[in-house]
Amino acid sequence: MDKTDYDVVVIGGGPAGSAAAWELRDRRILVLEKTHRLGGRLFSMSRGDYWLNLGGHLFPAPGSHMRNILHSIGLDIIRIPGNKFAIYWGGKVYAPKSVSALPLTLAMSFRERVSLAAIGLRILKAVKGWQQQMQIVYGESNQVRRARVARYMSDISFRDFIGRPPRRVEQLFQSAARRAAAEMEDQNAGVGVSLFGAVWAGKGDSMAVNLNGGSGRFGEVMMELLGDRVHYHASVTSVAKTGDHVTVTYDMNGVSHSVTATQVIVAVPAYQAAEITRDIPEDVRATLRKVQYGPFPTMGIITDETGPMPYDDIYAITTPDASFDMFFNHANPLRTGPRKPGGSLMVYSGGTPAREMLKLSDEQIRDTYLADVFRMFPQLKGHIKETIVQRWEPGNTYRPAGFNFDPMLAYCERDDVDIHFAGDYFAEIGNMEIATGSAHEAARRARVRLMSRERKAQTSRAADAPTARSA
Numbered sequence: 028m029d030k031t032d033y034d035v036v037v038i039g040g041g042p043a044g045s046a047a048a049w050e051l052r053d054r055r056i057l058v059l060e061k062t063h064r065l066g067g068r069l070f071s072m073s074r075g076d077y078w079l080n081l082g083g084h085l086f087p088a089p090g091s092h093m094r095n096i097l098h099s100i101g102l103d104i105i106r107i108p109g110n111k112f113a114i115y116w117g118g119k120v121y122a123p124k125s126v127s128a129l130p131l132t133l134a135m136s137f138r139e140r141v142s143l144a145a146i147g148l149r150i151l152k153a154v155k156g157w158q159q160q161m162q163i164v165y166g167e168s169n170q171v172r173r174a175r176v177a178r179y180m181s182d183i184s185f186r187d188f189i190g191r192p193p194r195r196v197e198q199l200f201q202s203a204a205r206r207a208a209a210e211m212e213d214q215n216a217g218v219g220v221s222l223f224g225a226v227w228a229g230k231g232d233s234m235a236v237n238l239n240g241g242s243g244r245f246g247e248v249m250m251e252l253l254g255d256r257v258h259y260h261a262s263v264t265s266v267a268k269t270g271d272h273v274t275v276t277y278d279m280n281g282v283s284h285s286v287t288a289t290q291v292i293v294a295v296p297a298y299q300a301a302e303i304t305r306d307i308p309e310d311v312r313a314t315l316r317k318v319q320y321g322p323f324p325t326m327g328i329i330t331d332e333t334g335p336m337p338y339d340d341i342y343a344i345t346t347p348d349a350s351f352d353m354f355f356n357h358a359n360p361l362r363t364g365p366r367k368p369g370g371s372l373m374v375y376s377g378g379t380p381a382r383e384m385l386k387l388s389d390e391q392i393r394d395t396y397l398a399d400v401f402r403m404f405p406q407l408k409g410h411i412k413e414t415i416v417q418r419w420e421p422g423n424t425y426r427p428a429g430f431n432f433d434p435m436l437a438y439c440e441r442d443d444v445d446i447h448f449a450g451d452y453f454a455e456i457g458n459m460e461i462a463t464g465s466a467h468e469a470a471r472r473a474r475v476r477l478m479s480r481e482r483k484a485q486t487s488r489a490a491d492a493p494t495a496r497s498a
């Protein structure tokens with residue numbers, strides 16, 4: 028085996044690429060990241076007592092890959108005490124103690140109430156089924172478990188599952204479903220159900236924590252720890268097998284570079300992986316191309332109010348009556364002692380409204396979003412200190428009804444490949460846990476393959492070496 032420049036080259040420095048690199052840090056590694064930072068779609072910026080959040084923010088439960096990595100790189104999580112299923116409806120914010128109280132509390136007609144309760148019961152039953160699929164079965168690999176969860180209610184769309192309720196009820200579910208970055212028609216029923224399952228699990232709520240200091244801390248600390256093993260502004264254009272190694276070509280500051288590696292982990296969104304990776308089976312490339320993503324225009328807001336606000340005890344509000352679908356109060360986890368002045372909010376849209384919103388300029392997006400923020404909370408007028416609009420394309424990945432990911436799963440089972448894949452598209456809906464979990468598996472496969480090739484090289488060197496007698 029000829030010596031390559033690196034044992035492993037990791038492409039993309041989002042949660043998946045950073046996690047893979049961290050796991051393989053004892054090896055000769057190189058991370059190629061096309062932007063100036065690590066963290067990908069986890070992104071926040073420190074602002075005094077608060078942080079301005081622009082990307083992913085809800086972190087998974089103890090025992091998850093993400094939590095294990097946070098622990099090993101010395102980052103703390105903080106609990107989110109606030110309500111996560113509040114609704115802005117007919118000009119009022121409803122934040123009942125239990126999600127089951129919503130059909131009884133929202134102002135609506137009798138017909139709408141009955142419809143909302145009936146769909147709610149059906150979703151609750153489906154969430155129970157989803158939770159069963161999520162259970163860990165001893166002896167089962169993570170990949171098999173994930174594939175099982177992804178197949179849950181994957182044959183029909185969320186729209187078919189919900190049916191055609193009265194218009195106002197439909198708007199409510201439409202807005203909630205857009206957290207998957209897609210309309211109800213476009214995502215399968217399992218995706219929609221998992222969205223409700225993540226926040227509707229009572230004490231077992233699987234997403235009840237934030238990263239202290241903001242989700243951007245993940246990438247910032249990874250940048251410090253991985254140091255010069257990362258090249259920034261390095262946009263990979265090709266990953267190709269050359270003899271017994273892999274050649275990675277990338278553009279950096281307008282100059283084309285090439286490096287060789289024994290193993291490569293491709294940790295970029297699926298459609299980009301399909302474009303840059305040569306020498307993979309055509310059914311795997313076709314599967315990567317079919318993975319769906321929807322955009323998320325997001326706006327982070329720093330406020331400078333000096334007294335309490337009506338949303339202080341709320342973390343998330345679904346907003347069917349606004350130009351955005353979700354409103355988040357990122358200061359909620361910090362409202363434990365005396366209330367400090369100021370705050371941090373975020374709003375975003377998904378699905379069709381997100382695509383429409385992205386046709387506007389940043390200023391137009393800001394003005395449209397702010398008009399609705401003021402309609403919800405007029406107390407905020409005169410207290411907006413800073414806004415930043417972020418255009419996430421891709422925003423999130425989701426699976427449509429009938430999507431078949433089996434070619435990629437079969438490829439991952441093979442023990443004769445040197446190009447591995449990781450990313451949030453390994454699940455029915457994208458999230459940081461899938462990104463880091465699939466990265467852990469890709470890193471393990473790369474390490475096994477490296478070790479086996481090193482053993483083979485050692486054996487052949489030993490066989491070639493002249494023995495004492497023949498010498």
Ligand SMILES: Cc1cc2nc3c(=O)[nH]c(=O)nc-3n(C[C@H](O)[C@H](O)[C@H](O)COP(=O)(O)OP(=O)(O)OC[C@H]3O[C@@H](n4cnc5c(N)ncnc54)[C@H](O)[C@@H]3O)c2cc1C
Binds near residue numbers: 083303423
């Ligand atoms: C607004 C928003 C809210 C979200 N909320 C949550 C949440 O609360 N909880 C949760 O778990 N998830 C959430 N997510 C999803 C989560 O952020 C993603 O699932 C996660 O970031 C995916 O990680 P990844 O590494 O697979 O991809 P990414 O984060 O997209 O990282 C990919 C990296 O690859 C780089 N790259 C791309 N192409 C190339 C190339 N050719 N060469 C070199 N580098 C390249 C990119 O610059 C990027 O850094 C949210 C996402 C958004 C946008």
